[in-house]
Structure formats: structure tokens, C-alpha cells
Amino acid sequence: MISLEPARRRNVCYETEEAPTSIRLTELFIASGSDLDAVYGACTPLMDAAQGGRAASIALLLAAGARCDARALTAAALAQHGRCVDLLMAGSSDANVTEAMVTACRKSNPCALIRLLRGTTCIDASDR
Numbered sequence: 001m002i003s004l005e006p007a008r009r010r011n012v013c014y015e016t017e018e019a020p021t022s023i024r025l026t027e028l029f030i031a032s033g034s035d036l037d038a039v040y041g042a043c044t045p046l047m048d049a050a051q052g053g054r055a056a057s058i059a060l061l062l063a064a065g066a067r068c069d070a071r072a073l074t075a076a077a078l079a080q081h082g083r084c085v086d087l088l089m090a091g092s093s094d095a096n097v098t099e100a101m102v103t104a105c106r107k108s109n110p111c112a113l114i115r116l117l118r119g120t121t122c123i124d125a126s127d128r
Contacts, residue, residue: 046068053083
């Protein structure tokens with residue numbers, strides 16, 4: 001008999017606790033008056049936090065006025081960071097959400113698309 005367990009587990013997101021030093025660095029970055037929407041390397045601070053699953057940093061950046069764009073939302077969805085997706089969707093326009101869904105489809109990532117459409121069950125990273 002074929003087990004369906006692996007197929008079900010693909011629709012979950014993996015959450016970890018953000019390190020206090022990461023949160024503190026985000027606070028210092030915001031306090032420095034730096035441009036929150038500037039591209040550093042290949043991404044904005046918000047996109048970097050989204051890729052890394054750092055929900056607390058995302059909340060701080062959004063509260064400080066960082067602009068939520070489709071790239072940050074897509075990065076969080078593709079990496080299956082559920083809390084980050086929730087935070088970013090709250091600050092996103094419908095166009096950003098639609099663009100993130102299109103990208104998830106183009107990348108053949110049904111888990112990201114499901115997360116964007118209806119959410120998933122979050123589990124602890126130790127359950128990977």
C-alpha cells in the first residue's frame with residue numbers, strides 16, 4: 001500500500017524561532033534611518049527577511065514603513081514560511097498576491113500556491 005503521508009506533509013510550512021540578534025539588527029537598521037526599500041545585493045531587507053523566515057523582522061520592517069511587494073511575498077511563499085506569508089499578505093495589494101500566485105504556478109510549486117490561496121498548517125522545524 002502506498003502511503004499518502006509525504007504528499008500531505010508537502011502542504012505544511014516550517015517555522016523556526018528568530019534569533020534575538022537578528023531582531024536586534026533589524027531594530028538597529030531601522031533606527032539608523034536607512035532606506036527600508038533599497039536593494040542591498042539582490043534584494044530589499046523585507047525580501048531578505050521573507051526568504052529567511054524571519055517573521056519578527058518582517059513585522060518590524062512593515063511597522064516602520066517598508067513597502068511590501070510581490071517579490072517578498074513570493075519569497076516567503078516559495079520557502080513555505082507561513083507566518084511570514086500571513087504578515088506580508090496583510091500588507092499586500094491584490095496585485096502583489098496575484099503576482100505571487102502566478103510565480104508559484106510558473107515555478108510548479110503547488111505548496112506555495114496553496115499557502116497563498118488558503119493557508120496551511122504550520123509545524124515545528126524539528127518535524128522536517
